[in-house]
Amino acid sequence: MLGCILIRKYHGQIYAGVITETEAYCGPHDLASHACLDGPRGRRASRGRTPRTATMFGPPGHIYIYLIYGMYHCLNIVTEKNNYPAAVLIRAAQVWPPIAIKNFALKKLRFLAPLPNKLTNGPGKLCNFFHIDRSLNTAALSVKNGLWILPRVKPPRRITTAPRVGVDYAGKYRDKPWRYIAVG
DNA sequence: CGCGGGATTGACT
DNA sequence: GTCAATCCCGCGT
Numbered sequence: 009m010l011g012c013i014l015i016r017k018y019h020g021q022i023y024a025g026v027i028t029e030t031e032a033y034c035g036p037h038d039l040a041s042h043a044c045l046d047g048p049r050g051r052r053a054s055r056g057r058t059p060r061t062a063t064m065f066g067p068p069g070h071i072y073i074y075l076i077y078g079m080y081h082c083l084n085i086v087t088e089k090n091n092y093p094a095a096v097l098i099r100a101a102q103v104w105p106p107i108a109i110k111n112f113a114l115k116k117l118r119f120l121a122p123l124p125n126k127l128t129n130g131p132g133k134l135c136n137f138f139h140i141d142r143s144l145n146t147a148a149l150s151v152k153n154g155l156w157i158l159p160r161v162k163p164p165r166r167i168t169t170a171p172r173v174g175v176d177y178a179g180k181y182r183d184k185p186w187r188y189i190a191v192g
Numbered sequence: 193c194g195c196g197g198g199a200t201t202g203a204c205t
Numbered sequence: 206g207t208c209a210a211t212c213c214c215g216c217g218t
Contacts, residue, residue, distance in 0.1 A: 031199070033199075042199075058216075059215075059216090060214085060215060076200060077197090077198060077200055077201085077210090078198085078212030078214075079211065079213075082199060130201065133200090133201080173199070174198080175199065177198095
């Protein structure tokens with residue numbers, strides 16, 4: 009997904025950005041995942057298959073959104089087949105100023121200056137900018153639903169990996185290099 | 193219905 | 206790198 013273009017249609021405007029940072033949450037044994045079925049946390053509240061995480065067990069291409077710390081939303085895309093919980097968290101994007109829907113064409117973005125990275129350099133801030141909240145949870149990525157992703161025009165020059173953020177509790181999965189950062 | 197924890201952020205060293 | 210403010214809501218009772 010790095011380098012692909014995230015597009016949001018909301019209140020007469022188009023918001024667009026190139027995805028620059030992601031994290032993978034991989035299956036029922038990933039101790040960092042909300043959907044993990046293993047280990048002590050699997051038996052704790054809000055882990056495993058619950059009403060909140062049900063989306064992760066659904067079909068790929070759907071949108072998993074949850075509220076974190078009571079105030080931020082996080083955008084994830086479900087990536088695997090039904091009943092196999094996996095998703096990609098979109099952590100950051102390079103965005104442009106919103107464009108009126110009637111004027112929108114991807115080519116126009118080339119003539120606009122990208123906005124400062126500070127607006128969308130974290131998953132909570134990214135959702136704020138794109139006006140994304142839980143009303144989109146379980147929806148399919150689609151133009152109809154106002155949120156979709158276009159293939160990348162060109163791949164990132166380089167991709168680095170790093171451990172995922174904020175998952176110190178995840179045991180042997182804590183340091184898995186499943187955070188992906190586009191460089192260039 | 194009450195408790196507890198968090199896939200963050202911003203300020204700071 | 207560290208730290209804590211913050212508060213909603215999922216979950217177990």
